[in-house]
Amino acid sequence: MDRLKNILKKSLILSFVFIFTFFFSTTKNYADDFYRNDIKVVVKKDGSADIESVMDYEQTKGSEYYIPIDNLSKSNIINFTVSEIVDGKEVVYKRLDNWDVKKSLREKENKCGIVKKSDGVELCFGVGEYKRKTFILRYTVTNFIKNLNDSDMLFWKFINDNLQAPPQVVNITISKQNASFDKENSKIWAFGSKGKINFIDGKIVFSSLERIKSNNYVTILSKIDKGYFTGGEKIYKNFDDFKTKAFKGSSYKKNRKKSSYFKVFSSPMFPTLITMVVMAIFSKNMIKKKFKGGYKAGDLKSEYYRTIPTKQWYKLSYVLECAGFSGSEAVIRAYFLNWIQQKLLIPITEEKGKFIFKKEVLSLKINENIDYKFVDETEKILFSMVEVAARDDRILQEDEFKSYLKSERNQREFKRLTNALDDLSVEFVRENNFVEKTDKGKWTYNYNEKGKEFTEKLIKYYNYLKDFTLLSEREIAEIKVWKELLIYASLFEVTKTVEKQLKKLSPEVIEDYDIDVNSLHTAMIYSYVFSSNFINAYESSVERSSGGTGGFSSSSGGFGSFGGGSGGGSR
CATH class of the missing domain: 2.60.40 (Immunoglobulin-like)
Incomplete structure (x- = not known):
């Protein structure tokens, strides 16, 4: 009897498996x-x-x-x-x-x-x-x-x-x-x-x-x-x-007026730099929701926060954009500054042209003798673009990004990179529980109190750097995180203000705190020039499509x- 039950049981199981398999095999492709x-x-x-x-x-x-x-x-x-x-x-x-x-x-x-x-x-x-x-x-x-x-x-x-x-x-x-x-x-x-x-x-x-x-x-x-x-x-x-x-x-995009930001870096040696521009890279592929409920540039005037908001500045792309600053282009600019600070990229000048037509051009030499650790895959991808653009001589010249981005494949890669920076920013906000969730546990784009507090620190730190010229020499001398401070100054586009105040420091303070004003000036110029050159080269490729002559x-x-x-x- 037990044997008969087992046979029936196995038969039922096999029948169920057959029916289940038949059902899914016939419905799996039941789509046009x-x-x-x-x-x-x-x-x-x-x-x-x-x-x-x-x-x-x-x-x-x-x-x-x-x-x-x-x-x-x-x-x-x-x-x-x-x-x-x-x-x-x-x-x-x-x-x-x-x-x-x-x-x-x-x-x-x-x-x-x-x-x-x-x-x-x-x-x-x-x-x-x-x-x-x-x-x-x-x-x-x-x-x-x-x-x-x-x-x-x-x-x-x-x-x-x-x-x-x-x-x-x-x-x-x-x-x-x-x-x-x-x-x-x-x-x-x-x-x-x-x-x-x-x-x-x-x-x-x-x-x-x-x-x-x-x-x-x-x-x-x-x-x-x-x-x-x-x-x-x-x-x-x-x-x-x-x-x-x-x-x-x-x-x-519609035609936009260019910024004259680089006039502050004008130099007899580099007259062509005056015309460089920092522009937004592009509108997103899709209409993204904006983070809401946080503070923005222009808020909390004369209120300051003197500590860097987070060491993970490279995750702030979309947070910055929603707060009224540049987005992914700001992070790219900061990456270039960081690479120069860390000596992964070495600023040099090269002579271009012949005879009386010779002129000095800015270049960045890739340092092969440094063990640099990338913070994440996104930074690694961005730097690999720099390496490819620099070609075999490992020296990146101003116009080489334009050649690099003539390739449609490279244009798509760069677009994916900037989208990845924004995605990284959204992940950062969620990982730190800066936004609310719905009753069903789905993330929203509305800052909670913790998120609002973070944007408050961000804006107050921006105010602090923007009003940097108001600081006394003693207050400046107490700063211990110069490299991070300059990264944020680059993110907020207030490096001009910071540099102006540094030049007023006494030689003793500069020597005691190992502040090389000339090196900082060079690093800031080069980071702006090359990040903007990269962005503007991409911008030009997209503008060709925007202008109605064809493209993506x-x-x-x-x-x-x-x-x-x-x-x-x-x-």
Whole structure:
């Protein structure tokens, strides 16, 4: 009897395992796959556009595929057709005037239609047998081009966000009928996902660089000189009205005025340094939440804190940014100063040019004879960029960052680095319990009392350094942490004030406390020059994209476009 029970027990277990395995083997792949979407757009002189969308797609559920297209304004979708590639030949689907979403899989097979909504349409077609297929959708958009006061405009959302199965690869090609798009007559930008947009052979070409995710989308904006289009939708606005809205929250930037900070470091020996600038690196890929509830630059005036807030200054990138200071660029600047202080980088001058055209240029020599320990992987990655930029001679010159960042791969690495600095900052805040949690234990971006107290120390220490000239010689002589103090002065961009006061010290104080004012001056100049050169070289590469001549897309922004919508897929 016991033996029979054991046999039954084993049989039940094996049955359960079989059912469990079968269930997961059949449901594991129970998801649609959108392998590739190639879209071709031909814009005609009358302002309309013929669009062809080739979908390499496999549907595993539902009876149809649908694409919402909203925000049509005065545009209409006409001449909609769907076909399928079968054995290398194109099989055209039957177009139904009234599409019924409730019909069965078989009833919708080889058919297509349009569902009209109050705010747009849905392009629909039956998928038939569940297997990988190539579909070709074609349709015309009237009034695709918008005729503005100062230019014509193309502003269309081609790939929706919140698709059930986003395409893994997206390529979009936009051409003019019997004419071309180029840098002379057009400006271009792309939003919503990581990709590149460029002028290629008279066409606007967008290519994704990473797999599209559900929260991604692809929107293309183009400013086009007037003169080619004879029709389109007339909108009594200027292009900048749309561009401003599209750029909001994106990594594209408006033109900004340059800082004259380096005038304080002017020197007859280095006249070119006067024009160097410290600028923000770039807006984040995504719209990050700001830390709230803490003190900011300008608060707590005339209140001071005389101790460094934390020795982990390299983790303050996003904390500083939210407090009104520079963010990741401040930390990069401080790293350069620290490397010079620690003699990992040695400031030198080199002669460049020949004969009467010779001039002295700043350089940094990598010290091979020092055992330097990096604080974390992020610092190590940043320094490795310096090493690669310096090339074989291990001497970094001012213009070598520009050459280094010509590579798109290096641009992406630098962008990842600055994002990593901000992520490190968020981790620092959480590790120290500086922000509140929700009832469910999820971190917020709201400072608690402990976090507010930390920002108070940070701002009071900033005030202390900013008002450094008010300190007496005795107070300065009592300072024991000069290297850390200068790091924070660099973070807060008040090194000029600190240096000015140091120059007033008596020779006795300077000798007693081993303060080399000339070395400090050199270290501060070089750290600013080379960190800013690095940042500005990256800035230039991004500005080329921001200027509308092509380059990287922005992973966010692009709001205010026409067409597209949210959602879509199988149903």
